[in-house]
Amino acid sequence: MTALELTQEIACVLDKKKAKDIKAIYIRDLTILADYFVICTGTSTTQVKALADEVEYQMKTKFELMPARVEGYQSSSWILVDYGNVVVHFFLEDTRDFYSLERLWTDGQPVEPEELFAKVEEEEMK
Secondary structure, three states: EEEHHHHHHHHHHHHHOOOOOEEEEOOOOOOOOOOOOEEEEOOOEEEHHHHHHHHHHHHHHHOOOOOOOEEEEOOEEEEEEOOOOOEEEEHHHHHHHHOOOHHHOOOOOEEOOOHHHHHHHHHHHO
16 A cells, blocks of 8 residues: 555545544655655544544554554644554644644645545545
8 A cells, every 4th residue: 555545545534534624745755754644633632532543443454554653642632643654643723723734844745635535535436
């Protein structure tokens, strides 16, 4: 599975769980941290945890893929799940506004919604 395909799968899971403002940024040319960042917002700490749990569950169930690291699960205002080439950031809205990762990584290339949600559209057609 390519990093883009993993990013699309994660976006599909987040969309199904009603995450808000799902974005992906291609950062491979800028850093060795990852190929993509996926960023989303939850409306409460409960939803932020549920989003992170669901992504972990679906990636493990579908692809036997476990994260290399999970950070921030106790506070639940920002949870980071690291899959190596894809890092997923789950935020509360205020925390997302404060850290403003999209602004910090403006040199990265945003993934266009039609490319990011290609898997969502495929699932809906079934």
